[in-house]
Amino acid sequence: MKHLKTLVVTKSSAVPKILNWQVSTVVTIETAIEKLYEQTYSVVAISKETNEIDKNKLQKIGTLLFPDVTIVEFANESKLSESVKNGYWSKHKPLLQRSYLDNSFEIELANSL
Numbered sequence: 001m002k003h004l005k006t007l008v009v010t011k012s013s014a015v016p017k018i019l020n021w022q023v024s025t026v027v028t029i030e031t032a033i034e035k036l037y038e039q040t041y042s043v044v045a046i047s048k049e050t051n052e053i054d055k056n057k058l059q060k061i062g063t064l065l066f067p068d069v070t071i072v073e074f075a076n077e078s079k080l081s082e083s084v085k086n087g088y089w090s091k092h093k094p095l096l097q098r099s100y101l102d103n104s105f106e107i108e109l110a111n112s113l
Contacts, residue, residue, distance in 0.1 A: 003020075003021075003022050004020065004021050004022070004042045004043075004088070005021065005022045005023075005024070005039065005040070005041045005042055005043075006018060006021050006022070006023050006024070006041060006042060006043040006044070006045055006084050007024050007025075007026065007032055007035055007036070007041045007043070007044045007045070008023060008024070008025045008026070008044075008045045008047075008080065009025075009026055009027075009028070009029060009032045009044065009045065009046045009047060009050060009058070010025060010027070010045075010047040010049070010050075010077075011027055011047065011049060011050075012025075012047070012077065016077055016080050016081075017081075018080065018081040018084055018085070019081065021081075021084065024041075028054075029046075029050070029054040029055075029057055029058045032044060032058060033058065033061060036062070036065075036066055036069065040068070041069055042068075042069070042070065042088055043069070043070045043071075043072060043084050043087055043088050044058065044062060044069055044070070044071045044072070045072050045073070045074050045080060045083060045084050045087075046058065046071065046072070046073050046074075047073075047074060048073055048074065048075050055073070058071065059071055070087045070088050070091045071087075072084060072086075072087035
């Protein structure tokens, strides 16, 4: 089974947990960029506490050098898993967000006329 990896950029010392995900934490954006060169990650989660300049740096470098990586922001540790899963699945399975209507009744009605 393929393990999904996420890299969390936060100043918190607690190790966050996401069900069925391998989580690595770093404190600075520079360390996160180094980790991205070393390993492949599915998602990079950035804390909202991080400086805007550093966030922009990671987003620009991430989109140019690592196009397969999804970059998301999270407000606190409790919202981390939800943000990571929503960000990953919206990029990799966009059809899940679409809803299709079943028009079998209209087809049956048209065939009966």
